[in-house]
Amino acid sequence: MSDRLFYVLLPRFNMFSLTNLMEPARIANYLSVEDVYHKKYLSFDGADITASNGMAVKCEMAPEQIRRNDLIFIVGSWGAEHYANRKLFSWLRLQARNGVRICAVEMGAYVLARAGLLARRSATTHWSYLAGFQEQFPDVDVQEQLFTEDGPILCCSGATAGLDFMLYIIGGRHGQALAGEISDQIIHHPVRQAKDAQRKTLGRGIAKLPSDVQAAIEVIESNISEPVAVPEIAKTIGLSQRQLERQFKKSVGCSIVQFGLLMRLQHARVLLISTDLGVRESATASGFNSLSHFAYAFKKCFGRRPSDYRQAWPENDTAPHWPGTLGRFLDTLQPQRRDGLPR
Known part of the structure; x- marks a missing residue:
């Protein structure tokens, strides 16, 4: 049967x-x-x-x-x-x-x-x-x-x-x-195991990130509500701060501080759309001490105010949109020319 x-x-x-x-x-x-x-x-x-x-x-x-x-x-x-x-x-x-x-x-x-x-x-x-x-x-x-x-x-x-x-x-x-x-x-090789990670590259090409960079990202993601200073991250991993910052910039395309900001913004967005937490509570739970700084960074990254982001797919939208990728975030860090294009 x-x-x-x-x-x-x-x-x-x-x-x-x-x-x-x-x-x-x-x-x-x-x-x-x-x-x-x-x-x-x-x-x-x-x-x-x-x-x-x-x-x-x-x-x-x-x-x-x-x-x-x-x-x-x-x-x-x-x-x-x-x-x-x-x-x-x-x-x-x-x-x-x-x-x-x-x-x-x-x-x-x-x-x-x-x-x-x-x-x-x-x-x-x-x-x-x-x-x-x-x-x-x-x-x-x-x-x-x-x-x-x-x-x-x-x-x-x-x-x-x-x-x-x-x-x-x-x-x-x-x-x-x-x-x-x-x-x-189905040409699916290698077959992955249950405990394999869901993410490998964080959008930085198809090559895996170096182990030290991965370790730094794990520290950042494990301390979203209380961000860890860069020297402390380097000490935890066992590298000098300069070595870690150089590896991180080369692999990810931005500084550790900038990457941490994106992670905290993404964390806050998920809290806003999937919990009953208010804007201030979501900001605090995502490591932001200043509500005005949070609101400014949020809108710059996602194109909407935090108060407007309570549904991942609003009922009146014909299709979902999920902005805020690492690549797009890196673009916002580039100085802009008068015609709006990166220099």
């Missing part, structure tokens, strides 16, 4: 994430004498659910009983940080009591947390929302990694991590040989 994969789709889900979860299972069927997986799309929000790219998927109502060998995916993206459907929460709690495996995909972690299924468990979500998720659910052991498994409750960070997650699931259920054949078919 084939295992069933139930994809519970939330409005504005990420089609890319869904595809990466489905394709390894489809290819497993392709390489097997008989189908080993059977899929169903479920919804608690109507028969047709539209993804963030505008494509719609026809869904069924959720069955009350799910077998233990089956796997439920909660596929959520834009807006899932505020999603609250009590019928879905009750259904998930019922399946969890019956020992069914449930996997939150990307922003679907918010749904499992609100259903009370992530308390005191390890979990992950897409790296861009980790700060807001941890702020809202302090009883969850949040990890920045590709996917987590804590008993029957699993989390996948989304996007291409879905490929690695499904190869892990298929390998555990049907053997590593089949998982290896699938990775060859």
Whole structure:
């Protein structure tokens, strides 16, 4: 009997994430004498659910009983940080009591947390929302990694991590040989492990950052609310301040202080759109002592005032926009000519 994969789709889900979860299972069927997986799309929000790219998927109502060998995916993206459907929460709690495996995909972690299924468990979500998720659910052991498994409750960070997650699931259920054949078919090498990091380059080309620079970034990101001075970062890593600043500038394209500012602005943005914290509280939690400096830097980086940034994808916008990349931030640091172009 084939295992069933139930994809519970939330409005504005990420089609890319869904595809990466489905394709390894489809290819497993392709390489097997008989189908080993059977899929169903479920919804608690109507028969047709539209993804963030505008494509719609026809869904069924959720069955009350799910077998233990089956796997439920909660596929959520834009807006899932505020999603609250009590019928879905009750259904998930019922399946969890019956020992069914449930996997939150990307922003679907918010749904499992609100259903009370992530308390005191390890979990992950897409790296861009980790700060807001941890702020809202302090009883969850949040990890920045590709996917987590804590008993029957699993989390996948989304996007291409879905490929690695499904190869892990298929390998555990049907053997590593089949998982290896699938990775060859989809030309996905190397297959990454659960604890591998979600980010590698921070947008600075495809080469990995030097280990000392990575270590400095880890110190910065671990101390957002109380920024660490550059000499202290250098001391922690074991380099002189001058050596570290030279390596950082060469690899990242800006100074350590400038990079720290961007990290704190990005952290504040996530708090604004995914928590109930006000502007002043978000600024303080992101290491800003001056509200006026925070407001000025925020608008310069993201093009909007902090008070205007309470939704990641406003209802009246036809498509989401997520400005504030490192490359764009570096452009704002360049002196401008009269025609508006960098010198």
